[in-house]
Structures are given as C-alpha cells and as structure tokens.
Amino acid sequence: MTREAAANGQLALLLEVAGTPKPGNVDRHRDHAGLRFEHFLAGAIGARKGLGMAARGAAVGDAFERAVYGMSQQEGGNTQFGCLLLLVPLVRSAAVAELSSQAVGALCEETTVADSAGFYRAFEYVDVAVDDPPEEMADLDVRRGADAIPTLTERGVTLYDVMEASAERDGNAREWVEGFPRTFREAELILKDDGPVSDRASRAFLRLLAEREDGFVRMTVGQEVATEVHERANAVLAGDENPETLAEEFVERGINPGTTADVTCAALFVALQRGLSV
C-alpha cells in the first residue's frame, strides 16, 4: 500500500474525524450543532491542493494558506485549521527531506517572514477561535489577518517566531517549536497498537488528553473545565469512566478538545507514512 505523502495527509484528516469515541469531538457517532461530520469530509477534500503543494516543496506558509482556503470551502466553519498547521510541515518534510523530529524541526526553524504572512492570510478564510495575544504581540494579533503583514515584515517575524511566542499556551505551536515530540511518540504507539485504525485513533486521543490539558478547551470554555476534561480523560484510562458516556456529556456541554484532535491527526499521518495499514 504505497500512498503519497499528500494523500496520507488527507487520509489522516479523515481517520482523525472517524476515530470514535473522541470525547467532545465530532466523531462517527456525534456532531456539534452546525459543525458536523460531513463538514470535516468536505474540509479534507478541500485541503488536498495545499497538501499537494507542501509535498512538492512549496513554502510552508503558501501551502498552509492554500490548504486552509480549500478546507474552508464548506459550511461548518473551522474544521481542520490546527490539523493543517501540523500536517503541512510534516507532509513537506516527508516528501522532500525525511520524516523525523529533527528534519521537521529544522524545517520549522527555517521558516521566513513570507511564511508568517501566509499564516496570517489564512485567518482571512475562516474564523479561528484564538486567545488574545500577549501585550507585546498586540499588533500581531492573528485576527488582524493580512493587515498584520506590514508589521510582520517590519519586525522580521518568521512563522517560527510566531509559534515560539504562542508555544506556552498553544499545544500546536509547542509541537512546532519542539520538533513534534507528542506527534512522533503517538505515531509509534498507534503503530504498536492493534485493531481498526478508528479505535487506535480514539485511544491515541484519550492518551494525549490524559497527558496534558487541551488549550482549545481552556480558551473556549475556561481553565476549570480544561482541568476537569484532563482529569476525566485520566479516569477513562484508569477504567473509571466510560468514554462513550463522556463523549455524549462533553458534546452536550459544548466541550471540544480541538488541540488534542490536531495532534491525533498529525500522529496518524506519521503512522501512515511509517506503514500503518488501513
């Protein structure tokens, strides 16, 4: 089963949303109001061109912008912005260099101001829930979109710089600046696991959520809930909570651990590249 890197990236997007249960996420059994399974399918279809650009060695910022534009061509709003932020450098690294923590880490470090401009332009296509930036970054609030580009240019802010500034709060940015440690670790665990891939994706998601609080939950519903979600994922791993029941409850309460889903998707991609059979 040889599949090109861009196709594996797209398949990872699909396998991620099909991973069931992933408490709080859209999965095979659950939708959020206005954000449904079918929006993720259309988002994955739309992302293909940007992933293809990454595989052909395009600049990370350009490929990301194109992927997000394509992803946004559905009615559900933001489905896979965070997944694509992780997938684009991983796909590029797999296709034009090698797929290792060191190689993708170097690729991220080498990003330029042009890459951060692409990243900011991507916010023009879709509403992404974000925190207020730290005070010294106020001019570079991502919600300014392309309007921030003159400031980026003036200050010489690369995409790596942008990620570094958010790494403490944002789990995806942290993967970016640290060489994707959780992604590569979970990929190996997915490969060692057995059974249907959608079950493995569910287990990877639960391990990741039990390991660290989800930044998207903290941002959207607050610190207290983020702590609770983290603890209850640990209770699932300990066998004290049923993940299906938890999934029902979280969806009902509007709790969506999006960052954890993003890392799960990235790990599925690495696992596919390393021979995960579907």
Place this chain on the structure above:
Amino acid sequence: MTREAAANGQLALLLEVAGTPKPGNVDRHRDHAGLRFEHFLAGAIGARKGLGMAARGAAVGDAFERAVYGMSQQEGGNTQFGCLLLLVPLVRSAAVAELSSQAVGALCEETTVADSAGFYRAFEYVDVAVDDPPEEMADLDVRRGADAIPTLTERGVTLYDVMEASAERDGNAREWVEGFPRTFREAELILKDDGPVSDRASRAFLRLLAEREDGFVRMTVGQEVATEVHERANAVLAGDENPETLAEEFVERGINPGTTADVTCAALFVALQRGLSV
C-alpha cells in the same frame, strides 16, 4: 463553494458512506466484518488520481482502471468499484462536456474496445462479486480480467457493449446504457430535500431501494432476500419499519445493498455539481 469535478467525485464517495442509516451498508454507525468505514475512507483517497484523469478527459477505461487500482490500496477489498463505474463517466462528462443525461449517455455510447480492456484490467486489482455471465458471454467473464482482452478485441466489444449485455441483471450497467435516469432523478430530490447531507443520502438510498430490488443483494444472498429487502425498504417509507433497526438486522444477516449505494453516490455527485452545499 466551487469544487472541481474530481474533488466532487471524491466527496460523493465520502458522503455516500457517511449517509446513515443505509440499511445493510457500512455507514457511520455500522461496519461489516472485515469491511469497515475506514476502508471506504482510504478507498476514496486512492480513487482521486483516476477521477482526476477522467476530469482531464482521459479515456473512460483508463481513468476507471486507475481509479479502481487506487481504491484497492486498502485492506477491506472491494469498497467502491460500482461507485467508480458510475462516477468516472459522470466526472468526465461534467468536466469536459456538460453534466446531463444526454451528454453522459452519449459519452458511454462512444466508448471503445480500449475502454472495455481497461474495465477488464480493473478486475485484476480487486475481487468483485459478480454473477456468472450469460452463456454466449462465457469467454468474456469479467473474472478472467486481462485474459479476456484478446477476445474483446477480436469481437470488437466496446465497454458500452459489455454494459448492455449486463443491463438486465445489473443496476449499474442499466444506468450506463440508459443515460443514468435514477442518478439524475435522485440528484434533484437530494437538492430539494433539506437538512444535513448525510440524512439526505440516507433518504435517497431508501427511496432507491424501495423502487427496485438490489442486484448485489440478489447475487450475494439470493432472489428471495432481494425481494424481502425491497419490500422492507417500502415499509420504511410507509413508516412501518424503523430504518435504524433494519440497518442492524441487515448488517447482522450480511445483507449489503451495494448497487443501491452506488447509485446514491452517483446522485450525490450530480447534486454537488448542481450546487448541493455541504
């Protein structure tokens, strides 16, 4: 939301399997043993190159062979052979001519011996459940794969001829030779319907199954069951059966109305091309 024809073809494959409930098919809530939701996702990813060839005007047989080869790169076996048989001429017609019953019907009529050779080669990649051919077609049993090509060539059998010979027994072949009447009719009903696309796909599937016995069910589990399935789909439309319960029962009994799913997929493609919003 502009999406190219090949992307809409791929999205139709995904929306079809996500349509739930589709009694007897793999859907969001149900898998068959060894044939799971994730295999359909990987099949749709793999089909992209062949659908892209069709959109660029490649010969129907070549595009179909490439689509089936890509689709077959997953562990579930035959996921979408029948869907692709319908999608390839539809995608080609949409991209290079127009998407109408007349245009796609003409395209099918104009297929050549080279197209039937591509169709026969496609059987080399995946095990497809088929009936024994009529006696006069024994040399052209599709299970012979590429070995049948000398006979095809000698007798000048086009792909249209192959479909015509099977049209009485096989619902997909009948769509091919009649200008896709059920496909175009259901596309309009899907467009007029409302709510999530996965619900519309489920309703389209049930209407199609209630309209006509499924040839794949007849072939795999016999005439009696095919009649029962058809009658019970009518009972669902009349409100006398619960489609979710029926879906559980059919999957348990190994009843999989595959031809009806194929036409549902083709109708979703036409609806997407005509503006169905996801």
